[in-house]
Amino acid sequence: MAKKINDFIYYVGVLNPNSRISDVIVKTDFGTSYNSFLIKDKKIALVETCHSDFFEDYLENIKEICDLDSIDYIILNHTEPDHSGALKKIIKLASNAKIICSKAGAIYLKNILNQDLDFIIAQNDFELDLGKNKIKFISAPFLHWPDSMFSLLENKNFKALFSCDFLGCHFCEPGIFDFKIKFLSDYDLMLENYFKNIFGSFKKYVLLGLEKINGIDLDFIFTSHGPVLTKNNLLGSVIEKYKIWASEKKDTKNKxxxxxxxxxxxxxxxxxxxxxxxxxxxxxxxxxxxxxxxxxxxxxxxxxxxxxxxxxxxxxxxxxxxxxxxxxxxxxxxxxxxxxxxxxxxxxxxxxxxxxxxxxxxxxxxxxxxxxxxxxxxxxxxxxxxxxxxxxxxxxxxxxx
Ligand SMILES: Cc1cc2nc3c(=O)[nH]c(=O)nc-3n(C[C@H](O)[C@H](O)[C@H](O)COP(=O)(O)O)c2cc1C
Ligand SMILES: [Fe+2]
Ligand SMILES: [Fe+2]
The missing domain is CATH 3.40.50.360 (Flavodoxin domain)
Structure with a gap:
């Protein structure tokens, strides 16, 4: 079921509470979600798609909010198949949509979809005008693939970051918002587990990614797994945790x-x-x-x-x-x-x-x-x-x- 987040943003992702393993190596003891969002303005943008196994449910969610052929843009901040898996089928229906991704993302998508597509390559700072909302694309490579980027949505009343895997968590509760989490200690556990498995090898890039969003007064972070992070709830503390985990220094005195x-x-x-x-x-x-x-x-x-x-x-x-x-x-x-x-x-x-x-x-x-x-x-x-x-x-x- 689609969920309204505010006047412009809808949650159209899919919950997968039964997932127990992701990417072969990452434990998902409490399930996961494949988050995707529709931004409905003068222009309509879909952010991320979802895992191919959940295409039917996903499609239903989108249809609740708009016709597929009214989608103008599909933004893929990262092309791993848990986000791009449903894309092949979606673009057949959303025939007017242009795919926006990074330069590396376009190369990967060609080989993931095995078809030639007309991409809009989002260079760093590229801006997209949707009407009352603007999206600025921020290059954020190696978080956790070379293709990754962030999409920053600016509206006169709020700011939101679509960060894909970054700051995300394999966790699944029906509430979708951080303030609705019932089992917070399980979320904390999985957040750290996710960081270690997905970003542990890329700490330098995590710090660079954090720098890029430093000082932006964000109201929401829409990650592609786990709950939506909100300003008055977990948004700041998750950023703080990433900062600490990515900065852990070894005791250099004794090897x-x-x-x-x-x-x-x-x-x-x-x-x-x-x-x-x-x-x-x-x-x-x-x-x-x-x-x-x-x-x-x-x-x-x-x-x-x-x-x-x-x-x-x-x-x-x-x-x-x-x-x-x-x-x-x-x-x-x-x-x-x-x-x-x-x-x-x-x-x-x-x-x-x-x-x-x-x-x-x-x-x-x-x-x-x-x-x-x-x-x-x-x-x-x-x-x-x-x-x-x-x-x-x-x-x-x-x-x-
Ligand atoms: C079931 C078994 C199979 C073994 N197979 C081999 C082998 O294929 N090649 C070899 O060089 N030694 C083999 N060994 C000998 C062990 O490598 C040797 O006993 C070694 O000292 C054991 O060291 P450890 O006490 O640190 O385990 C085998 C020993 C056991 C118990
Ligand atoms: Fe990923
Ligand atoms: Fe992912």
């Missing part, structure tokens, strides 16, 4: 080295302990922590890995491979922000010893700075092997401190 390992019979664990000793011999001020991977929550470990200044991975070889918990951890590496991070690999093996090579190659493929020596010890480490482990730790630490 943090994390050692992650798995060990069936304690052999790889013995190596891990000696490596730690070696690292601390090189510099006793380093903060070195050991983590037995199977004893911790994976998200916690991924967080430690991503915030470390350097890390090591240890795995025994079991059935000619590194063990599954190690791979699980390795799939969660933020390859963007960990590029060139110092890493090293070690492990105990029995006969074939593939684990260390496989991990080594994976880390190289992700473009981390992999310490060229691998510590590969046969079965139970001898006194001499333990000395080698200490030296390995020392030399590894020497490569960056």
């Amino acid at each position: 943090y080295v994390a050692i992650f390992y798995c060990s069936a019979y304690g052999n790889t664990f013995e190596l891990a302990k000696k490596i730690k000793t070696g690292i601390l011999e090189r510099n006793k001020n380093l903060d070195v922590k050991l983590f037995n991977i199977i004893e911790h929550d994976l998200n916690f470990l991924r967080n430690e890995l991503n915030k470390s200044d350097a890390f090591l991975i240890g795995s025994p070889t079991i059935n000619r491979d590194a063990v599954a918990p190690v791979w699980n951890l390795l799939t969660g590496i933020d390859a963007i922000n960990n590029k060139n991070k110092n890493v090293a690999v070690f492990g105990s093996f029995g006969w074939s010893g593939e684990a260390t090579d496989f991990i080594f190659n994976r880390l190289k493929d992700l473009k981390l700075k992999v310490f060229e020596d691998k510590l590969k010890i046969n079965f139970v480490p001898s006194g001499k092997d333990l000395e080698s482990a200490k030296t390995f730790g020392f030399e590894f630490a020497k490569s960056f401190v």
Whole structure:
């Protein structure tokens, strides 16, 4: 059902309370929504579309407010299919509508829709006059794709930002407004989860995005997932939270080295302990922590890995491979922000010893700075092997401190 927001703006998005995962990796424990808005003025603009699975409901919502062929513009602030999925069908019906997107957005849309379209490319500061409302487009790349932009609506009585994923949240309650949220602590949880998963790799761009809207006296922020943010409710606090999360600085006094390992019979664990000793011999001020991977929550470990200044991975070889918990951890590496991070690999093996090579190659493929020596010890480490482990730790630490 469409919902009137004010004299000009209507909510025509779709709620998906049953969603439990988005983009393969982002948990949506409380569902999500695909928000889309109609701005009805002398000219009519549709902002974002929705996921293709919900096209029928979406279409009904739009039809409640206007005829499809009366839509003049379809604004896509970002072209990911949760926003562009219904576009192919919509443009068949909204035959008079021109699509407005960024330059990158136009390139992506051509390959998403596999058809040539006449786009209006919104350069930074490009303005669109709808009648009583004006929309100014603000380039905001990497929030979270290179195509993303904001649309700022200026009316003599209010200002509203259409920010797409930025400041959004996978959360679904029927009230659609922030002041109607019933389970606020769940919203808070999902807001942070969303930030970490979608914007955690793009903190620099988050701060730039915030700068671009700094000082604008906004009455609404219309994100494309989760509740509408309003001036007297959560709008300011969500911006503030993004500022804090994107600005988190590491303790630069002591570098943090994390050692992650798995060990069936304690052999790889013995190596891990000696490596730690070696690292601390090189510099006793380093903060070195050991983590037995199977004893911790994976998200916690991924967080430690991503915030470390350097890390090591240890795995025994079991059935000619590194063990599954190690791979699980390795799939969660933020390859963007960990590029060139110092890493090293070690492990105990029995006969074939593939684990260390496989991990080594994976880390190289992700473009981390992999310490060229691998510590590969046969079965139970001898006194001499333990000395080698200490030296390995020392030399590894020497490569960056
Ligand atoms: C079920 C099982 C399968 C194994 N498969 C291999 C293998 O394919 N290649 C190899 O080099 N070692 C293999 N090993 C030997 C282990 O890598 C070796 O015992 C190692 O020292 C274990 O180290 P950990 O105590 O740190 O787990 C296997 C061991 C077990 C228990
Ligand atoms: Fe997105
Ligand atoms: Fe999205």
